[in-house]
Amino acid sequence: MALAKSAVICLMMMMVIHCGVSMAANHMVGDSAGWTIGHTNYQKWADPKNFHDGDTLVFKYSSQNHNVMRMSHQDYSSCNTSFPIAVYTSGSDRITLKGPGHYYFICGFPGHCEFGQKVNVRVTRSSSDLHPL
Numbered sequence: 214m215a216l217a218k219s220a221v222i223c224l225m226m227m228m229v230i231h232c233g234v235s236m237a238a239n240h241m242v243g244d245s246a247g248w249t250i251g252h253t254n255y256q257k258w259a260d261p262k263n264f265h266d267g268d269t270l271v272f273k274y275s276s277q278n279h280n281v282m283r284m285s286h287q288d289y290s291s292c293n294t295s296f297p298i299a300v301y302t303s304g305s306d307r308i309t310l311k312g313p314g315h316y317y318f319i320c321g322f323p324g325h326c327e328f329g330q331k332v333n334v335r336v337t338r339s340s341s342d343l344h345p346l
């Protein structure tokens with residue numbers, strides 16, 4: 214009897230965890246403006262949002278005019294494009310956030326980062342976590 218009860222509780226917990234994972238969200242960077250310069254303060258876009266482990270960032274832009282570079286904090290701050298961690302150029306990039314922490318993205322085209330085409334996304338633990346950061 215006790216075993217059956219604990220099995221049911223275990224099943225329920227698995228369902229809760231599964232629900233949390235399947236709730237992973239897509240975040241369109243800059244909303245309808247997309248990834249560009251002169252339209253959007255990307256930090257104002259990011260700051261009120263909750264980003265979770267497993268969520269996906271979607272960067273939409275003209276690949277003739279922009280790209281996406283993931284950077285270290287220092288290179289993000291100084292807009293130094295010499296050593297990107299990763300470079301995306303498709304114009305419709307989907308980047309899944311794996312693990313909590315900060316993710317720093319800039320546009321690598323000359324002057325764009327300095328002009329504000331940069332975003333610092335802070336990822337908290339999965340929404341299934343019972344004790345979020």
Ligand SMILES: *[C@@H]1O[C@H](CO)[C@@H](O)[C@H](O)[C@H]1NC(C)=O
Nearest residue numbers: 287288291292293294295296
């Ligand atoms: C970018 O960083 C590298 C390595 O830290 C450095 O050698 C280079 O001078 C920097 N570029 C600019 C434009 O500051």
Ligand SMILES: [Cu+2]
Nearest residue numbers: 279320322325
């Ligand atoms: Cu750009």
